[in-house]
Amino acid sequence: MTTVPVGERNVGLSAEIDARLNTFFAERIAVSAQYGSDYERLWAQAAAASDGGKRIRPRFVLSAFEAFGGSDADAAAAVDVAVAFELLHTAFLLHDDVIDRDTVRRGRLNLSGSFASDAVAAGVSGDRARLWGEAAAILAGDLLIHSSQSFVARLDLAADVRGALLDVLDHSILVTAAGELADVSFSIGMTEARLPDILAMTERKTATYSFAGPLSAGAILAGADGDALAVLAEYGRLLGVAFQLGDDLLGVFGAEDVTGKSVVSDLREGKETSLIAYARATAWWPEIGALFGRRDLTDTEGRSLADALEVCGARSFVENLVDDYAGRAIALVETSGLPAALGDELARVARSCVGRIS
Amino acid sequence: MTTVPVGERNVGLSAEIDARLNTFFAERIAVSAQYGSDYERLWAQAAAASDGGKRIRPRFVLSAFEAFGGSDADAAAAVDVAVAFELLHTAFLLHDDVIDRDTVRRGRLNLSGSFASDAVAAGVSGDRARLWGEAAAILAGDLLIHSSQSFVARLDLAADVRGALLDVLDHSILVTAAGELADVSFSIGMTEARLPDILAMTERKTATYSFAGPLSAGAILAGADGDALAVLAEYGRLLGVAFQLGDDLLGVFGAEDVTGKSVVSDLREGKETSLIAYARATAWWPEIGALFGRRDLTDTEGRSLADALEVCGARSFVENLVDDYAGRAIALVETSGLPAALGDELARVARSCVGRIS
Numbered sequence: 001m002t003t004v005p006v007g008e009r010n011v012g013l014s015a016e017i018d019a020r021l022n023t024f025f026a027e028r029i030a031v032s033a034q035y036g037s038d039y040e041r042l043w044a045q046a047a048a049a050s051d052g053g054k055r056i057r058p059r060f061v062l063s064a065f066e067a068f069g070g071s072d073a074d075a076a077a078a079v080d081v082a083v084a085f086e087l088l089h090t091a092f093l094l095h096d097d098v099i100d101r102d103t104v105r106r107g108r109l110n111l112s113g114s115f116a117s118d119a120v121a122a123g124v125s126g127d128r129a130r131l132w133g134e135a136a137a138i139l140a141g142d143l144l145i146h147s148s149q150s151f152v153a154r155l156d157l158a159a160d161v162r163g164a165l166l167d168v169l170d171h172s173i174l175v176t177a178a179g180e181l182a183d184v185s186f187s188i189g190m191t192e193a194r195l196p197d198i199l200a201m202t203e204r205k206t207a208t209y210s211f212a213g214p215l216s217a218g219a220i221l222a223g224a225d226g227d228a229l230a231v232l233a234e235y236g237r238l239l240g241v242a243f244q245l246g247d248d249l250l251g252v253f254g255a256e257d258v259t260g261k262s263v264v265s266d267l268r269e270g271k272e273t274s275l276i277a278y279a280r281a282t283a284w285w286p287e288i289g290a291l292f293g294r295r296d297l298t299d300t301e302g303r304s305l306a307d308a309l310e311v312c313g314a315r316s317f318v319e320n321l322v323d324d325y326a327g328r329a330i331a332l333v334e335t336s337g338l339p340a341a342l343g344d345e346l347a348r349v350a351r352s353c354v355g356r357i358s
Numbered sequence: 359m360t361t362v363p364v365g366e367r368n369v370g371l372s373a374e375i376d377a378r379l380n381t382f383f384a385e386r387i388a389v390s391a392q393y394g395s396d397y398e399r400l401w402a403q404a405a406a407a408s409d410g411g412k413r414i415r416p417r418f419v420l421s422a423f424e425a426f427g428g429s430d431a432d433a434a435a436a437v438d439v440a441v442a443f444e445l446l447h448t449a450f451l452l453h454d455d456v457i458d459r460d461t462v463r464r465g466r467l468n469l470s471g472s473f474a475s476d477a478v479a480a481g482v483s484g485d486r487a488r489l490w491g492e493a494a495a496i497l498a499g500d501l502l503i504h505s506s507q508s509f510v511a512r513l514d515l516a517a518d519v520r521g522a523l524l525d526v527l528d529h530s531i532l533v534t535a536a537g538e539l540a541d542v543s544f545s546i547g548m549t550e551a552r553l554p555d556i557l558a559m560t561e562r563k564t565a566t567y568s569f570a571g572p573l574s575a576g577a578i579l580a581g582a583d584g585d586a587l588a589v590l591a592e593y594g595r596l597l598g599v600a601f602q603l604g605d606d607l608l609g610v611f612g613a614e615d616v617t618g619k620s621v622v623s624d625l626r627e628g629k630e631t632s633l634i635a636y637a638r639a640t641a642w643w644p645e646i647g648a649l650f651g652r653r654d655l656t657d658t659e660g661r662s663l664a665d666a667l668e669v670c671g672a673r674s675f676v677e678n679l680v681d682d683y684a685g686r687a688i689a690l691v692e693t694s695g696l697p698a699a700l701g702d703e704l705a706r707v708a709r710s711c712v713g714r715i716s
Contacts, residue, residue: 028532035536035562038543042535095500099493119548128546135457135542138496139535142453145503146531153511153524166511173504174386177400177497178393184493185396188486190477204393 009075010062016079017058021050021086024147038136041118045111046140050090052106057089057214058082064218064232067342071222077155078221081165084151085214088169091144092176092209098137099184100269112137145173161220168217172209179205186272193272195281199241202274207240231336235329235346242325242353245318248273252306253315264302267292274321275314284312326353367433368420374437375416379408379444382505396494399476403469404498408448410464415447415572416440422576422590425700429580435513436579439523442509443572446527449502450534450567456495457542458627470495503531519578526575530567537563544630551630553639557599560632565598589694593687593704600683600711603676606631610664611673622660625650632679633672642670684708 025047033040061082070078094111097103103113116133124132152165182201186193193201215232224232251266252275266273270293279288291297291305309315329350333343383405391398419440428436452469455461461471474491482490510523540559544551551559573590582590609624610633624631628651637646649655649663667673687708691701 031532032536035533036540038548039536039539042539091500095496099489099496101489119546122548124546124548131457131459132542132546132548136539138453138457139539142449142499142503143531143535145500146507146528149504149507149511150524150528153507154521156517159514163512166508170504170508173501174389175393177501178390178397181397181400181494181497182394184490188477188482188490190396190480190482190490 009072010066013062013075013079013082014055014059017055017062017082017086020079020083021047024083024087025050028143028147042111042115042136042140043143045114045136046090046094046144049094049105049111049140050086050144053086053089055086057085057210060211060214061085061218063342063345064215064224065222066218067339067345068219068222068224068228069339070218074157074221077157078218080151080155081217081221082214084148084169085172085209085217087144087148087151088172088209091141091148092180094137094141094144096180098134098141099180100187103133110137111140157221164220165217168213168220172213175204175208179203179208183272187270193277193280195274195277198272198274198277202241202244203237206244207237210236211240211243212236228338231332231338235332235350238325238329238332239346239350239353242322242329242350245274245322245325246353248275249315249318249322252309262299262302263306264297264299267302267305268295268297269293274318275309278314278317279309279312282312282314284308288312323354326350367430368424371420371433371437371440372413372417375413375420375440375444378437378441379405382441382445383408386501386505400469400473400494400498401501403472403494404448404452404502407452407463407469407498408444408502411444411447413444415443415568418569418572419443419576421700421703422573422582423580424576425697425703426577426580426582426586427697428576432515432579435515436576438509438513439575439579440572442506442527443530443567443575445502445506445509446530446567449499449506450538452495452499452502454538456492456499457538458545461491468495469498515579522578523575526571526578530571533562533566537561537566541630545628551635551638553632553635556630556632556635560599560602561595564602565595568594569598569601570594586696589690589696593690593708596683596687596690597704597708597711600680600687600708603632603680603683604711606633607673607676607680610667620657620660621664622655622657625660625663626653626655627651632676633667636672636675637667637670640670640672642666646670681712684711 025043029040029043029047032043062078065074065078093105097105097110098112103110103116109117112133114133115136116129119129119132120126149166149169152162152169155162155165157165179201182191182197183205185191186197186201191197212233213236215236216229219229219232248266251271251273252263254263276288276292279285288305288308291301294301297305330347333346333350336343338346383401387398387401387405390401417440420436423432423436451463455463455468456470461468461474467475470491472491473494474487477487477490478484507524507527510520510527513520513523515523537559540549540555541563543549544555544559549555570591571594573594574587577587577590606624609629609631610621612621634646634650637643646663646666649659652659655663688705691704691708694701696704
């Protein structure tokens with residue numbers, strides 16, 4: 001395998017991803033204006049929903065593309081593939097919020113919250129205003145799911161390369177929807193959420209489209225071989241689970257000024273996480289279960305619930321799980337013969353999953 | 359222009375569309391089974407949602423493809439494009455039902471109704487069961503929106519032809535979402551629904567993706583020139599509006615055994631149609647408005663409301679509008695130099711929009 005260092009080109013390509021997203025949204029906002037101000041606002045809010053993210057998925061596309069020696073001729077295609085994964089991510093967030101009935105994200109009203117708030121201001125009643133918000137968010141997500149694939153569909157590449165990239169996108173969407181469905185099933189109590197089910201759901205809902213997909217796509221575009229693609233898919237799986245478990249910990253034990261959301265919200269919503277699945281099997285469950293998922297949970301009760309999740313061993317159990325998954329991801333990339341620069345970056349990313357709270 | 363008759367090949371291609379849809383869904387159902395029985399059922403229900411339609415959109419793709427002399431070499435691509443429009447239609451129906459909070463379509467539980475019913479049977483409470491149904495329908499629609507474009511993205515055609523087909527799909531989705539948003543805005547009372555707004559909404563929500571899009575796509579694949587494409591787009595616009603206005607009439611004055619839905623349901627839901635927009639500007643409105651949109655509307659009240667819509671002139675006004683739009687569509691295809699066989703079929707379709715109730 002080649003060992004192309006992650007170089008200055010990626011810095012330029014990263015800027016191009018933002019520019020490409022800005023151009024895409026600006027063009028759509030301009031076109032949508034001819035269909036009325038509501039539709040123009042829908043596109044403007046979709047652009048806002050895509051803004052401010054950490055761009056993890058685009059960066060993985062570029063890192064893999066660079067590390068496997070992607071050519072300058074294909075650099076524009078790499079940017080388009082990176083944009084596709086970012087738009088897919090925004091689409092999933094929009095629909096996830098509709099499904100979870102969330103109206104706030106990153107401390108601000110999200111798209112559906114913002115539309116619902118407009119409707120209330122216009123004198124529309126609560127239930128109808130909520131419907132307006134949900135309809136807008138469903139449509140915005142639809143448009144971005146479609147737009148995401150457009151960026152890949154229009155690439156002027158050899159049919160087999162384009163086909164392989166479309167396969168990655170197909171697989172990402174198929175698996176993510178399966179994970180999302182399982183997540184809803186747990187949250188409404190259709191299915192009992194045992195720990196192995198939570199881990200499988202996490203892998204499907206997060207790891208595939210956020211980690212394995214972008215890495216594989218970047219590598220495919222650079223012509224990586226099947227062995228390397230298999231390593232990246234497995235690394236993505238391990239890292240994605242580590243990352244999501246870290247999010248579960250942050251959701252309950254993180255500092256609010258870092259996470260931008262209340263540490264009570266996961267507990268109040270009754271979000272079925274690895275912490276809860278572990279606690280359910282301990283002697284502490286009667287006490288925890290009595291408060292967990294209560295919509296009227298106070299901050300004080302939330303803190304005592306968090307304490308109970310620590311005392312019952314759930315916190316340290318999940319922290320160890322994060323270490324375990326991240327450790328396996330690091331060991332894999334350090335021993336698999338990946339290009340050195342890529343192996344280094346992937347190991348660094350995996351290490352950053354550990355101890356995110358402290 | 360060539361004048362290829364609509365021939366036996368189309369009969370064969372129609373059968374291939376059904377076969378292709380069946381194969382697609384069978385393969386997805388098989389793959390989804392590995393992610394659990396809920397997900398397998400989601401795909402099975404998505405297949406059921408696609409089954410039993412009139413296949414109007416695929417037929418338009420094939421008719422245009424045939425009439426403009428599409429080659430045997432491109433016939434498989436025509437089938438894929440036809441499948442893409444059918445899947446897009448199913449996706450829109452799924453999300454439309456979520457937005458309208460409908461749980462029944464064509465006289466049966468729809469996907470969200472079916473999932474909600476499963477949840478109730480499993481002991482889940484009403485609100486959570488509804489959430490389960492909505493989540494499943496949102497995800498199923500997402501999967502089909504994506505799958506729709508996949509069929510076009512994977513075509514091994516010259517980049518400019520594939521690009522033109524992707525443009526048609528892009529435009530269809532962009533415009534349909536604008537129409538859907540306007541429709542919701544009317545139904546919740548955010549925007550007053552005047553007749554020109556209703557007609558513009560109808561054109562956007564229905565005409566573009568159901569008529570103009572499929573015809574344009576079939577013609578592009580057969581190499582039709584820009585003039586012909588412009589005629590098809592305008593015909594699709596006129597016919598789509600005529601067709602939807604006919605649906606508005608059927609919704610209130612049609613026979614239930616033909617439409618498969620209660621003639622009271624549109625009136626009970628407060629669906630803003632051309633009939634209502636007309637009635638609103640008449641002296642009869644106080645009487646009509648007092649009953650319109652009442653959730654507890656009885657069948658008897660519904661019938662008296664339908665009578666009032668007839669007496670106030672709304673019915674004959676809309677019937678004349680249908681005649682007008684269909685007449686302009688017929689005149690256009692009869693004078694525009696389209697291939698004779700296509701002109702004949704399009705005129706026949708337009709004539710079938712007139713007098714659908716009698």
